[in-house]
Amino acid sequence: MSAVAATGVALSPRLLTTPMLAAYLGMTESQLAQRMPDFLKRGMPQPVMALGAYDIKAIDIWLDRISGIFTPGTRISFHPAEPHAIAFEAPVPKASDATDDPRDSYMVAEAIEEYLDWIRTYKKNIRDTQCRANATILPAFGHLRVADLTVKQIRDWHVAIAASPRSVHGPYGKNRKYLAPPSTPEEIRKRRNTANHDLGIFKAALNKAFREGKVKSDVGWRWATQFPLGEVSKLECLTAEECQRLMFFLPADFQDLVRGTLFSGARFQEISTATADDFDEKNGTLYLKPTKTNRSRNVILTEEGHEFFRKRTISLHSDDLIFRRLDGEPWRNADCTVRLQAGCRLAGFKYVTFHTLRHTYASTLAMAGVPIAAIAKNLGHANTKTCEKFYFHLTQSFVSEAIRGKAPQLKLEPELNKSVLETFNGQDLRKSFLAKTEIARARVKTWPRARLLKYGKKIRLSGRHTMRRDVLEALIVQDLAAREDLRAERKRRDGHRRIVAD
Numbered sequence: 001m002s003a004v005a006a007t008g009v010a011l012s013p014r015l016l017t018t019p020m021l022a023a024y025l026g027m028t029e030s031q032l033a034q035r036m037p038d039f040l041k042r043g044m045p046q047p048v049m050a051l052g053a054y055d056i057k058a059i060d061i062w063l064d065r066i067s068g069i070f071t072p073g074t075r076i077s078f079h080p081a082e083p084h085a086i087a088f089e090a091p092v093p094k095a096s097d098a099t100d101d102p103r104d105s106y107m108v109a110e111a112i113e114e115y116l117d118w119i120r121t122y123k124k125n126i127r128d129t130q131c132r133a134n135a136t137i138l139p140a141f142g143h144l145r146v147a148d149l150t151v152k153q154i155r156d157w158h159v160a161i162a163a164s165p166r167s168v169h170g171p172y173g174k175n176r177k178y179l180a181p182p183s184t185p186e187e188i189r190k191r192r193n194t195a196n197h198d199l200g201i202f203k204a205a206l207n208k209a210f211r212e213g214k215v216k217s218d219v220g221w222r223w224a225t226q227f228p229l230g231e232v233s234k235l236e237c238l239t240a241e242e243c244q245r246l247m248f249f250l251p252a253d254f255q256d257l258v259r260g261t262l263f264s265g266a267r268f269q270e271i272s273t274a275t276a277d278d279f280d281e282k283n284g285t286l287y288l289k290p291t292k293t294n295r296s297r298n299v300i301l302t303e304e305g306h307e308f309f310r311k312r313t314i315s316l317h318s319d320d321l322i323f324r325r326l327d328g329e330p331w332r333n334a335d336c337t338v339r340l341q342a343g344c345r346l347a348g349f350k351y352v353t354f355h356t357l358r359h360t361y362a363s364t365l366a367m368a369g370v371p372i373a374a375i376a377k378n379l380g381h382a383n384t385k386t387c388e389k390f391y392f393h394l395t396q397s398f399v400s401e402a403i404r405g406k407a408p409q410l411k412l413e414p415e416l417n418k419s420v421l422e423t424f425n426g427q428d429l430r431k432s433f434l435a436k437t438e439i440a441r442a443r444v445k446t447w448p449r450a451r452l453l454k455y456g457k458k459i460r461l462s463g464r465h466t467m468r469r470d471v472l473e474a475l476i477v478q479d480l481a482a483r484e485d486l487r488a489e490r491k492r493r494d495g496h497r498r499i500v501a502d
Contacts, residue, residue: 015053024059043109043143046134062143106214108149108206109142114214115205125292129201136161136198137205146209149220154202161195162188162227192227199226236356237363242349249346249482251475253326254339256312258357260323263305265361265379267291268354272331277318279309288380297380327471338460346482348489436488440480444473452476 016024022032036044045058112133119126140157141149165181182191203221210218238246243262247255261271270288278287284306285298301309312322325331336354344351358379365375376383444452452472453465459479461472 014056015048016056016059017053021054021059024056040109043107045143046139101216103214103216104145104147106146106209107142108144108146109138111146111205111209111214112138112142115201115208118208123294132198132201133205137202141202146206146215146220149206151220151223154199154221154224158195158199158224158226161198162192164191166191166194189229193229196226196229199224236352237360238352238356240364242347243360245349246343246347248485249343250339251326251478253324254336257323257331257336259308260312261354261357262361263301263308264288264299265358265365266299267358268331268333268336272321272323274322275318276313276316276320276322279313279322281306281310281313295380295382297377299378326474327467342459342479343482346479346486348486436484437477437481440477440484441473444477444480455479 013020018032019029022029025032027035043062045055045062047054116126116130116133119129136157163181165178166187167178182188203224206215206221207218209215247258250258257271260266260274261268264271264286266274266286266288269291273289273291274286278289279285280287280298283298284301284303286301286305286309287298288296290296309322316322321330323331325335333354340354341351362375362379365378366372447455449469449472452469455476456472459476461475467475
């Protein structure tokens with residue numbers, strides 16, 4: 001039943017679908033589709049993310065803007081109808097602002113689009129910049145002229161981002177979820193860091209337009225400063241023991257990719273595209289192609305890393321990828337995320353990202369006394385600033401050695417029972433894990449393919465529908481054995497706690 005039939009009153013909708021928007025603007029859908037790129041460049045509001053429709057109030061404000069009229073006191077928000085929209089006071093243009101100089105009519109949306117085009121041409125990583133521009137900059141300022149910007153307006157927007165709650169991705173096809181507003185010092189620091197990144201992108205786009213003569217002056221944003229962040233974020237890295245433990249719970253093909261990253265400190269895009277010809281056995285180096293920084297480099301390998309890559313490439317052709325999945329396909333970023341999440345959960349410690357392996361590589365070099373300049377060169381950094389920020393405290397080994405050498409041994413922990421210590425022997429753990437693998441393999445052999453696909457969905461195994469049965473079985477066996485080993489270890493820990501308590 002329609003709204004008219006139910007209430008007897010014709011309702012005027014606030015949200016417009018694409019056909020309704022075309023009719024509202026007095027054109028057909030095909031005409032709207034043809035002119036949409038020009039409209040977006042002129043700052044036309046984007047559809048509401050949660051609903052996929054256009055807000056008629058935002059459309060009206062945009063029409064007032066391009067028509068030369070504007071209603072004082074109108075407020076613009078990031079995403080209309082969003083639960084945590086952030087409102088800003090839009091500036092009112094003066095009558096004297098209307099001139100024939102094209103620099104006076106240059107729009108913020110045009111500046112952002114030209115800046116993104118420049119990044120596409122001269123940089124590699126555009127995804128993060130584009131997402132930030134679409135999420136925070138364009139909804140707030142895309143409909144404005146650059147000449148109308150003020151420092152106060154940009155500062156209010158910057159502060160509002162820092163005070164807003166963080167949004168996270170939900171399941172596929174679902175709306176984004178909003179967490180609680182930042183309250184702890186660490187949450188506030190993270191939100192301020194996010195606001196600083198957004199402000200940096202915004203000012204970079206405006207400065208580029210100013211340098212190219214697209215606008216008359218930069219006084220509207222020059223003194224909009226970032227939040228001072230005195231403390232750096234906590235560096236997440238793994239110890240050698242944690243790396244060894246993690247290997248127990250990773251699939252065999254993924255273990256090789258993790259080892260290659262820990263031996264080279266490469267980014268995922270660099271290590272996943274490395275070929276056998278990139279490894280120089282004579283000089284003990286690994287050539288990494290340009291990715292994020294648009295610069296290639298040769299990584300000096302340790303003796304252990306040199307031997308690992310020599311064995312990996314000995315039977316490969318020069319143009320073969322060094323690392324591939326078990327089914328022969330190249331590695332994708334999503335594959336690493338799923339396998340690392342499962343491995344960390346089964347290993348019993350906090351989830352780490354693939355980039356944590358790069359931090360681990362740099363941290364181990366710093367703790368071994370390698371100079372910061374050498375670490376920065378191997379990591380591909382343009383200078384030592386980033387390495388000094390995150391790893392310099394690890395190089396002060398003489399301080400830690402002096403403290404640990406002179407500090408008294410308090411011996412506050414009770415002695416452990418010898419029988420409990422024997423259960424944590426690495427060789428026994430390995431034998432037990434192999435036995436559980438054989439038991440799991442015998443179970444999985446009897447499963448129909450439908451059950452294999454159902455279990456693959458449970459552990460978020462990507463590409464399961466196109467995998468051969470033997471490949472799918474091998475991955476599921478690894479997960480079953482790791483889960484069983486984790487349950488057995490928890491029982492051993494409970495037994496240890498009872499012994500200590502007694």
